[in-house]
Amino acid sequence: MRWLQKYHKKQGLRTGESRRLNNPNKNKQLMSIMGVLLLTAGTLGGIAVPAHAAAPTIVSLTFDDGNDNQLAAEQVLKAHGLVGTFFITTSWIGTPSYLTQANLQTIAGDGNEIGGHTVTHPDLTTLTAAAASAEICNGKSTLESWGFQVSNFAYPFAAENATVQTEVKNCGFASGRGLGDIRSPASCPSCPFAETLPPANPLVTKAPDEVDSTWTLQNLQDLVTNAESTGGWLQLTFHHIAIGTDPTLTISPTLFDTFVTWLAARTANGTTSVKTVAQALGQSTPPPPPPPPPASSPFIDVPVGYPFFTEINWMAAQGISTGWDEGNGTKTYRPLQAANRDAMAAFMYRLAGSPAFIPPAVSPFSDTTPQTAFYKEISWLAAQGISTGWDEGNGTRTYRPLQAVNRDATAAFLYRFAHSPAFTAPAVSPFADVSPQAPFYKEITWLSSTGISKGWTETNGTRTFRPGTPVNRDAVAAFMYRYDTSFPRN
Numbered sequence: 001m002r003w004l005q006k007y008h009k010k011q012g013l014r015t016g017e018s019r020r021l022n023n024p025n026k027n028k029q030l031m032s033i034m035g036v037l038l039l040t041a042g043t044l045g046g047i048a049v050p051a052h053a054a055a056p057t058i059v060s061l062t063f064d065d066g067n068d069n070q071l072a073a074e075q076v077l078k079a080h081g082l083v084g085t086f087f088i089t090t091s092w093i094g095t096p097s098y099l100t101q102a103n104l105q106t107i108a109g110d111g112n113e114i115g116g117h118t119v120t121h122p123d124l125t126t127l128t129a130a131a132a133s134a135e136i137c138n139g140k141s142t143l144e145s146w147g148f149q150v151s152n153f154a155y156p157f158a159a160e161n162a163t164v165q166t167e168v169k170n171c172g173f174a175s176g177r178g179l180g181d182i183r184s185p186a187s188c189p190s191c192p193f194a195e196t197l198p199p200a201n202p203l204v205t206k207a208p209d210e211v212d213s214t215w216t217l218q219n220l221q222d223l224v225t226n227a228e229s230t231g232g233w234l235q236l237t238f239h240h241i242a243i244g245t246d247p248t249l250t251i252s253p254t255l256f257d258t259f260v261t262w263l264a265a266r267t268a269n270g271t272t273s274v275k276t277v278a279q280a281l282g283q284s285t286p287p288p289p290p291p292p293p294p295a296s297s298p299f300i301d302v303p304v305g306y307p308f309f310t311e312i313n314w315m316a317a318q319g320i321s322t323g324w325d326e327g328n329g330t331k332t333y334r335p336l337q338a339a340n341r342d343a344m345a346a347f348m349y350r351l352a353g354s355p356a357f358i359p360p361a362v363s364p365f366s367d368t369t370p371q372t373a374f375y376k377e378i379s380w381l382a383a384q385g386i387s388t389g390w391d392e393g394n395g396t397r398t399y400r401p402l403q404a405v406n407r408d409a410t411a412a413f414l415y416r417f418a419h420s421p422a423f424t425a426p427a428v429s430p431f432a433d434v435s436p437q438a439p440f441y442k443e444i445t446w447l448s449s450t451g452i453s454k455g456w457t458e459t460n461g462t463r464t465f466r467p468g469t470p471v472n473r474d475a476v477a478a479f480m481y482r483y484d485t486s487f488p489r490n
Helices: 003-008 024-046 072-081 102-108 129-145 163-171 218-231 253-269 307-318 339-351 375-385 407-417 441-449 471-486
Strands: 057-065 085-088 113-116 150-153 175-176 232-238
Touching: 003 253, 057 072, 057 218, 072 102, 072 253, 085 102, 085 150, 102 113, 113 129, 113 218, 129 163, 129 471, 175 253, 218 232, 218 253, 307 471, 339 407, 407 441
Parallel strands: 057 085, 057 232, 085 113, 113 150, 150 175
Antiparallel strands: none
C-alpha cells in the first residue's frame, strides 16, 4: 500500500482529517484516483490486493508420482485438518524412494483422494492411441484393484493433445490436470489467477506451474491471495517435500509446513477452502473400502510387499516365468539372481505370446544345438533379429546361453523386440554413466524415454543406468511388465 500512503501524504491527508473529504466533487475526483491506484497496486508485479471475490475460492493441494516423502507431507495436512489429492504412477509403488500400497491406504484413510498418473509416467503424446490408453486405463484399474475409487487424472509432464484427452475420458476419468495455464511466479503473466468452476474443459484443468525449489513462501501465499481476489479454483502441484532429492522439484519440509499452517488459518477464517480435486468438482467421495486381502505369491521367495511383487507375480500369471520347482512342493523365483541369456530368450518368446515357430535343424550359433535348453526360443530370438550373438572371427557365431545378460543388452533386446521404433537419441544423456558414444546408447535412452527403466538416482543428484551390470530377474520382471503396459500385445 505504499502508493496509497504516498498519495495521502501528497494531498495533506493525515489521520483525523477525513473532514476534508466532505466536498462531493472533490470526493468523486479523489475516489476516482484512488480506484486507479488500487487497480495498479493490485496488478503490478503480479500480486493482487486481496479483495472480496465474487465467487468462492477453493485450493487443491496435489502431489504427483507417489514419492515416499509425500507421506510426511500428508501427515502435516492431517495435523491441520486439510486434505489433498495424490496422483499415483502405479509401477513405481513399492519400489525404493516411493510409497507402498500400505502408505496409500493410510493416505486414503485420512480422507485424501487417490488419482491416476499412468503406469510408467511416459509422455503420452509420444505414444500410439492404444499405448496411451493402456498407460491410462491400466494405471486406473491397478489403483482400483488396490481398493481406491479413482476419478481424476494428472498428465505426466502436463503433455496432452486431443487424442490423449479422448483416451483419458474413455478410461473413465472425469478430469485431467494440466500445468502452466494459471499465473505463476515466473511465467504466464497474462494468465488468470484461478481456474473456473466448473472448468471450461474438465479434461485439461488449468493450474500454475509445478512447485519447485525456486519458490518461496511469498510465492505460494501470493498464488492463494491472487486467486481470492477473483475467486475460482487453484491447484498447487508438489513433487518432493524433502531436502537433498531432485533439486528442481523439491521444497523443504519447513517451507511446506509453514505454508500449510498459513493456509489452514485462512480456511479457519473463511477466506478460502481446501478441497480434494474430487470435492472441488463436486464428485461424491465415499470413504475408501477396507484394504483388499494380500495377494498370494506362487513363489516362496517373493512374499507380499516384496519389491516388484506385482511385476513378478504378473510374470507368473502370464506364464512368462515358471520359476524353479524346489522339489518340496514349493517354487522359487530367485529375484536377485542374474538372468542368463537362455532364460531371457525364453522370457521374450513367451512375452510375444509363444508364436508358432519351427526351430532350424542346424543351429545359427555354434554353442547351441537342438538339444540345448531353450533351443527353440534362442533360435526364434535370432530369427527375429533380436539377438545376433557374437561373431567369433572364425566364421561362427555364439549365443553364450549361460552368460548373464547385462543391462545394456537388455535395452537392445527390448528395443528390437518393439520392432526398432523410430527414435532420435538425445544429444545429452539422461544417465551420467552412458555417453552418446556408449554401445547401445540409442536403445538405452529409448528405454528411459518410455519409462521402462528409470535407472538409479545417486547421492549427488545424477542418474545412472549401470549398463555393464548384469540384470537381475526382479528387474527383468519390472522391465517386461512396463513394456507390456506401454506396448500391449494384440
